[in-house]
Each structure stands twice: as C-alpha cells, then as structure tokens.
Amino acid sequence: xxxxxxxxxxxxxxxxxxxxxxxxxxxxxxxxxxxxxxxxxxxxxxxxxxxxxxxxxxxxxxxxxxxxxxxxxxxxxxxxxxxxxxxxxxxxxxxxxxxxxxxxxxxxxxxxxxx
Numbered sequence: 001x002x003x004x005x006x007x008x009x010x011x012x013x014x015x016x017x018x019x020x021x022x023x024x025x026x027x028x029x030x031x032x033x034x035x036x037x038x039x040x041x042x043x044x045x046x047x048x049x050x051x052x053x054x055x056x057x058x059x060x061x062x063x064x065x066x067x068x069x070x071x072x073x074x075x076x077x078x079x080x081x082x083x084x085x086x087x088x089x090x091x092x093x094x095x096x097x098x099x100x101x102x103x104x105x106x107x108x109x110x111x112x113x114x115x
Contacts, residue, residue: 022111031108040094050079
C-alpha cells in the first residue's frame with residue numbers, strides 16, 4: 001500500500017514539474033479568467049438577442065405585442081436560460097469585468113487536461 005502512495009506522490013510531483021513548462025500559474029489563471037469573462041459576455045449577448053428581445057415582443061405589457069414566429073419560438077425555447085437571480089448576477093458581473101481575452105487557449109487547454 002505504501003508503494004502505491006509513493007508511486008502516486010512521484011507521479012504527482014512529476015506532473016507538477018511539467019505543468020509550469022506548459023503555462024506558468026499566473027498565465028494559466030489569466031487565460032482561465034479571460035475564458036470565463038468571454039463566455040459570460042457571449043451568454044449576455046445571446047440572452048439579449050434570443051431571449052429578452054423575444055420576451056419583449058410577446059409580453060402582455062407590450063402594447064404592440066405580437067405572437068412569435070415559429071423560428072423565433074424555436075430560438076426562444078432552445079436558449080438555455082441560467083436560472084436564479086444570484087447566478088444570473090454573477091454571470092452579469094463576469095460579463096462586465098474587463099479581463100483580456102485569452103491569447104494562448106491551446107496551452108491553457110493542454111494544462112487543464114493534464115490536471
């Protein structure tokens with residue numbers, strides 16, 4: 001049993017020593033932050049385009065209300081809305097955060113898969 005633990009520890013140490021050659025910790029964190037913010041911005045844009053706009057179109061509060069076309073209905077139903085105000089606020093916060101876009105996403109993915 002102790003041989004297995006020793007072997008796992010050696011493998012873990014080897015992996016740890018390999019990771020910085022792919023991307024150092026700070027660059028990796030920056031890449032992940034950039035990816036999260038980019039995805040949040042994309043989600044917010046799609047939410048505005050495919051969900052909120054269609055909801056306003058068919059809302060009872062809209063005096064110029066109309067029924068959605070079949071294509072609009074399909075778009076509206078396919079859009080996966082993040083449920084819950086707290087989670088939506090977090091996504092909105094990420095979307096508004098001005099982090100640089102990922103520049104070396106391939107290396108970030110390589111490191112992510114190595115963990």
